[in-house]
Every structure is written in C-alpha cells, then in structure tokens.
Amino acid sequence: MLKFCSFTAGTLDTINWTLLKKNHPQIGYKTNMSDQKRVFLVDAFALIFRGYYAFIKNPQINSKGLDTSAIMGFMNSLLDVIKREKPDHLAVCFDKGGSVDRVEMFEAYKANRDETPEAIKIAVPYIQEILKAMHIPIMVKAGFEADDVIGTLSKQAEKEGYKTFMVTPDKDFAQLVSDNIFMYKPRFGGGYDIWGVPEVQEKFGVTDPLQVIDFLGMMGDSADNIPGLPGVGEKTAKKFLTTYGTMENLLANTHELKGKMREKVEAAKDLGLLSKKLATIMLDVPVTFNAKDFELDQPDMPKVTELFNELEFRNLLKNFTKTFAIDTAEETGASKNGSEEKIKATPKKETLIPEGQFDLFAAPGTGSVSEEEIASGFKTISTTNHFYQHIDSPFARTLLLRNLMKQTAVCFDTETTGLKALEVELIGIAFSYETGKGYYVSFPEDQAETQRILEDFRPFFESEIEKIGHNLKYDIKVLSTYKMPVKGKLFDTMIAHYLINPDMRHNMDVLAETYLNYQPISIAELIGKKGKNQLSMRSVPLKEQTEYAVEDADITFQLKQLFTGELENGNVTKLFNDIELPLVSVLTAMEIEGINVNTDFLKELSVALTADIDRLEKSIYEQAGEEFNIASPKQLGIVLFEKMELVKKPKKTKTGQYATGEDILSYLAKEHDIIKDIQEYRQYKKLQSTYVDALPNEVNPKTGRIHTQYMQAVAATGRLSSNNPNLQNIPIRTARGREVRKAFVPRDENHVLLAADYSQIELRIIAALSEEENMINAFKNGEDIHASTAAKVFNVPLNEVTRDQRSNAKTVNFGIVYGVSAFGLSNQTDLSRSEAKELIDTYYETYPKLKAYMSAQVDFAREHGYVETVLNRRRYLKDINSRNAVVRNGAERNAVNAPIQGSAADIIKLAMINIQKRFEKEGFRSRMLLQVHDELVFDTHKDELEIIKPIIKYEMEHAFKMSVPLDVEVGIGENWLEAH
Template sequence: LIQKITKAREVCFDTETTGLNPLQADIVGMSFSVKPHEAYFILFPEEKQQTQNLIHKFKPFFENKDIEKIGQNIKYDINVLRKYDIDVQGKIFDTMLAHYLIQPDLRHNMDYLAEVYLNYKPVSLESLIGKKGKKQKSVRSVPPEILTDYACEDADITLQLKDVFEKKLKEEKLDELFFHIETPLTRVLSKMEYTGIKLDVAYLHRLSEEITEKLHHLTKKIYQLAGEEFNIDSPKQLGVILFEKLQIVEKPKKTKTGQYATGEDVLSKLSEKHEIIPEILEYRMLKKLKSTYVDALPKLVDPDTQRIHTTYMQTVAATGRLSSVNPNLQNIPVKTELGREIRKAFIATNDNYEILAADYSQIELRIIASLAGDEHMIRAFKNNEDIHTSTAAKVFGIKPEEVTRELRTKAKAVNFGIIYGQSAFGLSQSLNISRTEAKEIIDNYFKQFPKIKQYIDNVIEEARKNEYVTTILGRKRYLKDINSKNAVVRGHAERNAINAPIQGSAADIIKKAMIEIDQAFEEQNLQTKMVLQVHDELVFDVPLNEKQIVKNIVKNIMENTVKLKVPLKVDMNFGKNWLEAH
C-alpha cells in the first residue's frame, strides 16, 4: 500500500479517531484512495507504541512534497498526525473548503455533498456509533469489517468530490482564492490550533470569586428594589415584578406565548424608567460572563500542554470571516470593563515572552473609502485625521475643532451604519433620535460623500444583475433574494450586498497577511508563534529577543499585503497578557 500511494500524484486520505479534539484523539485507522471506486483501510492496534511504529511507516508519504493530499476538513487530520510526529507536506485540497467557496451559504458536510454532487447516500458515522452524548460508542467498538467499509467509502467519496469541485472552482474563477489564500491558511490555522495559548487559571478563579460576590450584592439590591425575593433568572417571575407589581410601563410588550418580554433589547430601552432595570442588566451580564468565560475557560485547558487550543472554523461565516469554537474568541465582550478583564487571562508562555497584539484600525471604513473612491474620505485617512470627527464636521457643516463628543458619536454611528446598509429607522433606534433627524443626517451624509452613495447604488444594481457580489480577492457572496417581491426579504439581501464586499474584503486582507507573516517567521527561523486571530486582530507569543524584528515584520506585512487607495493602519502593543497588549 505504501508503495502504491507513494507512486501516485494525488492521494485522498482520512483518519478514523477516538474523538473530535485532534490533540486528545488517538488514531484507530486510516483510509486511502488513489482512484475512484477503490480504497484501502488500515486498522491500527490498540497498543500505542505499535500504532506509533506503524504510522511512522507512512511518514515519507505524508512528508513527500510532490504528492497532493486530498481530504474533507483536512486541518483536523493534519493536527492528528502532528501528534505522531508527522508534518503533512505538499499541495493539499480540502473538499469542505472548496465547497465553502462555491456555495458559502449551504452545508459542507460530506454526507450532504455526496448526495448533492454524486447522487449517493453514504453510511453515516452516527449509524455506527450513535448520536452525540453519553451513550455514544467509540470508533474502536465498531466491528472491523463495518469500519473498513465506512472508512473506505469516506476516502473514495472525497476523491470523487475533488474532481467535481476542482472544475467548479475554475469555472467560477475561485481557484486563485482557493489555492493562494484559503488552502495555505489551513496550514497556518492548524499550527495556531496546535500551539495554543497559555491561560492564567488562578487569575480566572479569583475573578470568578469576585463576580460571585458582586452577584450576591446585586441580588440583594434587586430584591430590595422589587420589595420581595423572586427568581431573577426566570423571565416569567421577572415580568410579573416589572410590569404588574412595579408597573414600569403602561403597555408592556409580550412574547408569542403571552409572557411579558424581558429580553435585553426590551429592558435596555427601559433603563431610565426604574432603577431596578440597570441592576438586572448588570446581573445578567455578570452571570453570562461568569458561565461562558470565567468558569468555562479553565475547563478547556489541555491537560498535557496546559494551554488552551481554540478551533478555527474556516467554512462557517458566509462573508469569509473566520469563526472559532472552544472557546468562541469572537464573542469575548470588549466594551465592558469586566469583559476586558477576561483578555487578561490570556498570557505569554513565560517571563521570557511577551504578547503582541496587532489590530487593523478601522479597516472596513478604509475599504469602503477605497472601493467608492471618495476623495474626502481618502484625504482624511491619508492625513491621519480622526475619521469620525472629519465626517461630523462635513455632515453638520462645522469646523473639525467645533465637533462635540455627541456629534462625533452620531457621525460614528452613520459611518458604521452605512457599511451595514442601515436605514433612517435603524439609525434613529441606535442613536435614540427621531426618524426625521436620522433621515436628515443620512441625506446630509450622502450629499457630502456622493461617491459612497454612488458606490452603494452600483453594488445593489450589480447584485440584482448577477445575484452575487464579490470581494477584492474574488470571493463571492450569493444573494438569491436580491430580486424578491417581498420587501423585507429583499431589504435583507440588499444590506448583505452592501456589507459582504466590505466585511469579506477585510477578511481576505487579514488572511493574506497571516499567510505572509507565517512564511516570514519560517524563513527567518523565528521562535515567535501566531496564537490568536479575532476579527481584525492578530495575537502573537513573542520571545523577548525577537520583539523588534517581529514588530517590524508584522507591521510591514499587515499594512502592505493589499494595496488600497488609502493606507492600511495597524495599532500594535506588547504586554504580559492580551489586555496589556491592547
């Protein structure tokens, strides 16, 4: 078998393992396919050393740069093999990733792809080991002949899908993006996941105790304001207290089931009606922070590495952005003081290292200024002016030095609102102003920045014609509802048409930068590791003696990886932890 696969130009492979976490899972077997309808499976013994020795026989194949390796969600297999001291080399082709570029809004799991593109219904893993949960069996317990059929089918289907998707990528002009951005990025992400980041568990335990104390005081205060004790976590009981006992509003909103609505959106609008409301909002925020991050993060620390290894999802967000799970880094709140404290728990490897955070400054506004070719905005960015202040000055017809904080806030809301295709109603809601005033601000904005208005109109017109929009690197976002007769559905598609090229281009730029930074670190043999990516920010774990060189590399690449009509600007800082590096 090794001879056979080593002679092939391209080989599809798949690992069967004992779990979903590549760092903790053991390989049970591997399947290979070199041509359609033919596949091989090797079942490894339970004894770890024997398995290690057998897998090592495949090392020359996996590390051969001339053989293309094909897989479905190949990043997982790459990281499982890394644990066995195998560094998968050569060209890779991930069918899941290919389909994500071809149809970003659809599902990308293999069973679905096989049914849609090969008209074939494969055996599901669930039918062999059961649904997720306590009763789920291990792959080890599946009879070898059944596991062989299942594993071989996987490799064969993936190989056949590769042929289908390779043609489609070319037809849709997505091959450049696939081979030069998404595929190399898979390798970068696999390294980041494998490296992980150190977590200050003792600090989080202290923080948890502090929050428990705060919650205790808040609970007492809420009971006092309510005049009785009740279950604050029960929307039903809370509704009765707020709207029957305290009668905060005359006509309270109700949910579909007839209960009082007590969601954050409802309560935050009532925060000035009664002093109990801000306390409840604070209570909820603390409770969520505590359960989602402060208490959950320490449980995610890998027992062997003592680090936290987030998993990056490359095929979830239709705009091209990355997302992450275990933990979801994208959702760490940064607007509140306590939310920021959570970042303090992500620390450098030891005293000889520091964390470097590099963040694109207002990248989405720079992209829209560049795509629209708006001279005023371009000039403001080139002169390094505060973009919200200069927008306020133009929209309200005053000098920049006359712009108050309140006016700057309004301009900021319009700047960002425009990117998301916000209406006058939306702006009036977010700024708490009348719809008439909001409409006036937007009209004025478009009068001062006519190119932005023109750009938005052009994008929507293009989208209507093609039923998709593209980013600067050619990523497509399909909008089949853009010509819908239903105004609400169409409006949603129009907002996506405006936003997708901007958010998607920002994602393209940071992905390209990540690949080039990783390459530069390798070429210069640096010990620095890229450890996190969140939205428009990259985080590095840097040995003290590499600080200057790394700072130069990161800044230079991030600011120059894609040339726009405006300069890209990166804010950078070092610190002992992620918060300090901000």
C-alpha cells in the first residue's frame, strides 16, 4: 500500500498555499515550502482538554450516555492536521505519571489543578485505540510530560534535517521554536496558526525563543502552578526581558529596580530561578527519534470504522473516509485534486440564476464542498449554494405573497432594532419554505411606510398556513406592536429542541452546527459584539441583511424537518403539540398584557429603606471600629474573622474567602450584636437594589406596565423561568420584603387582582405517583399534610403535634421532593446528623411506597437513561451510571426530583391553556398576567369576578386527573399581597 506522503510536491503546494492565503494572508509560511521532510508531533492532552472545553456548553453525549466531547475534539483537530498537511511523519505524545523531576523540584507543581473531568479520563483509552487502528505511533515515557518528549524529539529530528511541527495550543512550546521547529496551533472550529521565530519574537517581545523560558519563569503560569516572580505579570515580564534579557541577568541587577518592585523581586530570587527551571522543557528524555517509526501508514479502515461507529461519530467517519478516499483517488490517478472529487459526489444542478435577476421559482442549486469546509469541518453560507432574494418592490411583494399562500408551511424570522420585542422597530422579515431558498422583505425607518408594507402580508399571517420559527414568541410580539396577529398552527424549533434535549442550549447557531453541520453567519460579525459599539441591524447593507436573515429562516426550516422525527423518537410529539405550542400563544398574550405597578409606592418604600440602611451602616461601622464596604463579602469576612475574631476556625468558600452567607451569620448571631445588623443591612440592600429601585425602571413607557419575559426553553425540568424583570421571585417571606407585593396592583379601579395557588402540588404528585395510601388519604381528608406527617412519624395524635414536630416534618416533606440526605436535613433543622437519619428512616417506614417509588425512578433512569413526567416530558440523566459517587448521587436526586417538579409544571401549563381558551371563548375582559410555578395571577374585571373565580379554580384543579385531588386557593385583593 502506498502512503499519504506519496503525492507529488506540486499538487500539495497548490492546495496548501491557497488555504494559507485564505486564512492567514499575513503569514508567509507554508508547512512544506522546501523539500525538507516534515514531522508532526501532536501534544495529546493539550488537544484533548481543548476539545473537551470547546464542547463544555454542549457536551457530546452518545446514545449510551458516554460523554465523547474530549474524543471528538481531539479527533477533529488530528484529522484536520492530517487532511491539510498530509504529513509524512507523525506521532502523538501523551503524559504518563507527570514529571517526576519537576515535582521533586517543587511540590506544588501542577498540584492545584482540578480533578481531571470524567469525560477526559475515559477519552484517553479510546483515543489510543483509534490511534492504534490508524497506525499512528503513540509516544509515552513514564515520568515525563508530553512537553519534554516532544521537545527532545524535535531537537533530534532537527539534527537529522527534518522540519518539525509541534501540534499544540500550549504557549510554553514557544521556547523550542527554531528555524526548523514550529508551533502548529489549531484554532477552534478549524484553521491553525503557525509560530516560527518571528512570531515568537513578536508575541513574547524576545529576540531568542529560548527567552520564552525566562518570560514564563517571571510571570508564572497558574495552569501549571509555576509561581513566577511576585507582582510580575505579562507586561512587566516583557519589560524585564527587553532590559535584561534573562532571569539571571535580572536577578543580578535588581539594584536598578525601584521601590516595592525591587523589594519583592529581591526577596524572591530563589523562586525566580526555580520558576525558570519549572518552565524549561527538558531535551534529554530517553527517547529516540527514529524516522522510520513515525512514517504515516494507511489506517486499518474496518477497525477505525468500527470504533467510530461504536462512538457514534457519524460525521467524523464521513470526514475520515472522505480524506482517505481522495488519497486513493489521487494515487490511482483517477482525479487530480480533491475538489474535483467532491463535485462528482454532488453534481451541480443546471439551474443558474443570473445575478440580480428576480426569480421566485428557481430551484436551489447544490453546492460543491470547498476548501473552507474542509478547513472548519462545517458548511457555511459560502460553501453552500443558496438562493436568497431581497424583495423590495411592490411587484416583488405581490409575487412573494402569491407563492407564500400556496404553501402548507412557511418559516419566517423578523429582524429588528433590538431585543425588547415590545419596544423595537421592524427592519425586515425573512421567509423560507424550501431548503436553500428564501426571501427577505426589508422595511424603511418610516414607521407608517413599514406598516403599509407589512399590510401586504396580512393575508399570510392571518392564514391557516403553518408558521415555522425559532422562538416565535418574540416574532409574534414584535408583529403585535404593528397590530398584525399570527394565526394558524405554529412550529417553534427552539421549543422542539427543548423537548428533544432539555439539558442542551437551544440557540440556532448551536443547533445548525449540531444537526446540519452548518455554521451560520455570526451576528457578532455583522454588528459587532454586544455592549459597546454594537451597531443596529439597520446599518448593515441590505445585501448582507438578506444573506443573514434568510439564512436563519432557511436553517430553521431545515431544522423543522429534522425535529419532527426527533420529537417522535423522544415520544414528545403530543407534549409539543398539545402543551408547549399552545402555551407559546398563552405566554405571548401574558407578556403583551404586562402588569400594573405603583411606582410612587415603590419610591416611598425606597426612601424608608435608605433611612434604615444608613442607620444600620453607622451602627456596623461603630461596632467594627472602622468603615468598610459591607456589601463586599471579602471585606466583611476580614473584619469579622481577622479583626474581630468572632470565631476560632471560620469557614472558607471554595475560592479561599471567608464564607459570610446567611446560614453562617445566623449561626454567629449569638456571638456579637453586629451580626444582626449585618443581616438586616443585607436584607434591605437586596430589597432595594433588586426590587424597589429596579422595578420602576422596567416599566414600559408606552404601556406604563411591566412586561416580564417567560423563558419557555430554559429550565431542564419543564418549568418556566421569568426575566427582565424576574417576577417569579418577588419577596414574600419577610414582613419588609412582602411590602414590595403591595406595589403590584390591578390595571384600574374596575379591576381587582386575583391570585390562585396550588396547595402542596408537588407532595400531592409524589403521593399519587407512588400510590402511597397513607399520604393519599391525608390529602383526601383535607388534613394539614405536615401536621399529619408529624403525627405519623412521631407517633402522637394529630391534635398533639408540637410546632417543632410539624416544622421538622415539613422540612422532611420538602426534602423528599428534592432527594433527601441526612446531611442536608441536619443542616436545615436543629437536628444532629444521626437524629436526621433516624427521622428519615422513620419517615420511610411511615410512607413505605414513597421509598419504593424513589428507588424505582432511579432504576428506571439507570436502565433507560432518562426519567419522565406525567405528560412524558423527558429529562436525560447522563451521570446516572457514573463511577463517581458524588456525580451519581446528584443524578439520582434529579431522577426523583425531575418527574415531580416537571409534572407540576406540566399540570399548571395545561391549566393555563384551558383557562386562556375559556377566556377567549367567553370573551371575558379579565386577563391572565403572571405565572409563579404553582400560582397564577389575574387582572379580574369586577363584573366578572363571581363567574371567573370558580372557572379558574375548576380548570386548575381538573387540569390533570390523579388519584389525589388537587386543591387551589383563590384570593382577591387591591394588590398582590392582599390577594394571597
């Protein structure tokens, strides 16, 4: 068999040169400029870690629950190198047992690194298996780090006349760079940078790459725990290097330094020399560069295929086979270059649309795969044939509408001037109803004209045609400000994916990359990063607006086709169609409605709070004997525990600060009166900053009301969440906090606020699901469940239950829902650890079926990899079979909690949909305003009060039938607090 390296130099030159020019016009290198032989040494762990963290927000979990992120990341990088470079010599270097020498020198060396993530640990054996199958040599030397192995091999290869490329993102390697040794730094998402001597000189401000060692020694490296010189960072290190050249020279001339810096550096001379040693890559590892061993050979295709299949690396396998296929083709002379081969695989269609010509009926072409795609692994707009048309004349709009009306399903996506749906202006709407094809209708700044153009499309929006979108709630809200209703069935790809995998993120960019292997134009590229200097979409040229907007609609349209099947696979189609999609409309209506807030009242409240805060501040300063920032946990910790020495052994947080949380302070309250003041101060500060002062700023100037946003695809259990502002965490527990609720008032004097609460819904659900008769009967008899539990657990008559007993029973009842542990319970109550354990044991004896149910949930999760709610909403628990007990226990608590919290969420969502339906059917003037997990709040017209009250109660109590009755308490008042 021939090898990769058997191509003619000419062909390779051409390909690589084009790639390089495309990605790095500033770099003059090619990896194979001369006839010199090339060897690539790959730093395995660095690439594995990098790959793992690249996927951290979106871990790659295969159907067996294996986290393959690290393997995938590494293989992508490796394959990318092979594909680009066709190296003739290549080896992959691993660490084994860390560096014996360095640890001898400095005990803390790499000591404070976090525990290696599980996914990385399991990755190594897989990767080594794959490498073996690919016939790629693996270099490991026990007691040495990969750095040292690579360093030694590079220098040996250089002597033998090779050009060496060290494939690693780790800047430490810069010290090895020479005329024949280069760093080859893979970039995220494909591409790479090559650092030769000039690059190293520039990046580190050195004349000789060896000075990189001095540089690292001076500034230190927290990842490797190289201490460095105190007070010396990047800037100072560069300055020193320019002046002194080396660490030794600096240390010999410290008398030239000034002030504090001189003191610090002089005191740390030994540390400096040690740091330099630690940063030095060893060049005398007992390994030998034997060119023959490193020659790249043909992979064992069946074996690699088997491994990739096992890991479910479908795209990677395709990619791998493709790389390999080109090579054989070239060897046999069947094809001269890669792109020709690709074109054959996906022939171009005949339909060519002349630039600028208006053609609504054109079929999209199919693209060839370009070098850029090979580079990043993702398709992009420039590698994909597409037909995106800007629509800007009345005639074109007429034609577009005519075509839209012929469809059964159309995807649309609005472009606007910002993120607040109810305050933005419409800039454009993209439509797509066919893969690779779409249209962009743009709107002028003149709002009257915008309204007129939009009216052209009213027949479409009001039609029964299915509307596809990504986060449709946003688009519908924007259109509502132009009085344009959106009717017909909806399909929201964001919500579809939320049901397919609730633990993932659902931005369209991620979905496009994951499901379509396609990287969309990034919004940041178009209008800049958010925050400062971000441009409006209006400032983007229409041509680019069209490409960006229609691409989104096109992708969304394609995702819908895929997700229809995925929903079916997850058995959540019904949940999607019957609950989540109808809920989109309900939430849209609630958000548009908003709630009335008495800002004058809040202003008064703020004044009162300020007075109290000032008083407490003075008192605290006096008792502490100094002024400091009480809001800074860091400063507060020092005052309490170093200056005042309130306690012998203070608790520390994970970052080494003194812990000053509420639980610690309550415990300390008996030690000193200052604690009480601090607790009060904290409470009032929180109230003022988060609620009293913040809420008035959230009032929409047009409506005079507060419009929260409900996030429907965030909480992994199926709950909603609320933000901008969060109205699901308005205070209620403390007297002072409760005042804030008085600010939430009815829309006018003809209305009152109505609040309807499920009583103990989660406990009722767990009672019903577990079929625990003892608990079910207590609910059926309308007993106080916590008192009833106390009576049973402490074996006393119901009417003799003490307050403490009830309180402890209540804590256990809640704990059960969260997945109790004795440790957690004893923290929450004044019980000791063993008392807590005893209480839990008795509890399980009292309610034996509860225990059985919980175990059954865990078993189910272990077997199927997920748990589900009463409406089949799934939560996947990848860690349920983890060997790490802490991680596994966490997953087990989720297995118990998710179905309960999630079923409660399902039930209130059902109730909301049914209530909204009846409101619309009967034409009530009352409105549903807020949802707070187990509570709904309404603006109720006084005339409708008596009709609506029983309707709400009935719909909530009968939303879902269980063996336990649901109970809803309804309250009415002139503000939210009164309504409770």
